[in-house]
Amino acid sequence: MVVVAFVGSPRKGANTDRLVEEILAGATEAGHQIEKVHLTDYALTPIDAVYGSEMDWTDPRQDVADELIERMVEADVVVLGSPVYWFNVSGLLKLFIDRWSLYRRGVERLMDRMAGKKMVVALAMADPHLDYVEVVLAPLREAAKWLEMEWAGEVIASGVSDPGDIENHPQVLSEARELGKSL
Numbered sequence: 635m636v637v638v639a640f641v642g643s644p645r646k647g648a649n650t651d652r653l654v655e656e657i658l659a660g661a662t663e664a665g666h667q668i669e670k671v672h673l674t675d676y677a678l679t680p681i682d683a684v685y686g687s688e689m690d691w692t693d694p695r696q697d698v699a700d701e702l703i704e705r706m707v708e709a710d711v712v713v714l715g716s717p718v719y720w721f722n723v724s725g726l727l728k729l730f731i732d733r734w735s736l737y738r739r740g741v742e743r744l745m746d747r748m749a750g751k752k753m754v755v756a757l758a759m760a761d762p763h764l765d766y767v768e769v770v771l772a773p774l775r776e777a778a779k780w781l782e783m784e785w786a787g788e789v790i791a792s793g794v795s796d797p798g799d800i801e802n803h804p805q806v807l808s809e810a811r812e813l814g815k816s817l
């Protein structure tokens with residue numbers, strides 16, 4: 635299987651990235667092909683006002699978002715990694731998710747391409763408490779349901795702030811690796 639991960643942290647090598655790396659290492663051990671995309675490397679722009687019932691919902695810009703979505707539809711498993719920012723996913727990841735709405739919609743529905751694929755989520759957050767993490771996960775769970783994808787699991791690194799903090803949480807890293815292996 636092909637596993638593609640989208641990292642929504644601007645800090646390469648920091649906690650989200652490290653968590654995603656571990657999932658991908660597990661997936662590699664399980665014999666899958668892996669690919670990692672740092673969303674910060676791409677000039678993603680917000681969804682434009684080019685949609686509506688009169689339009690075919692295909693983005694005329696054909697920019698980098700389409701390229702990234704194409705990589706997603708070619709994969710079997712999608713890993714979404716994000717820092718928790720303001721009780722939510724990062725704006726970077728949200729920009730990408732919003733752009734899914736204009737994927738060749740007049741030609742084919744995204745859900746026809748995504749149905750049956752797996753979604754995995756990795757979150758890094760400074761708060762050591764997990765009391766509001768379901769608030770962050772809920773829209774992603776709904777997105778997976780909407781696209782008829784299978785929720786294959788989540789891994790949360792809480793209590794991490796500076797790059798490298800996650801190394802103090804070996805149990806979370808091992809949970810991430812096991813999740814990758816289980817794909």
Ligand SMILES: Cc1cc2nc3c(=O)[nH]c(=O)nc-3n(C[C@H](O)[C@H](O)[C@H](O)COP(=O)(O)O)c2cc1C
Nearest residue numbers: 643645648649650717718719720721759760761795
């Ligand atoms: C703009 C911003 C908002 C944040 N909001 C939260 C938050 O709501 N809850 C939390 O636990 N941590 C919050 N944090 C801390 C980050 O989640 C934490 O530093 C995490 O390690 C960032 O991921 P990274 O290491 O992959 O960059 C915030 C950090 C930033 C920069």
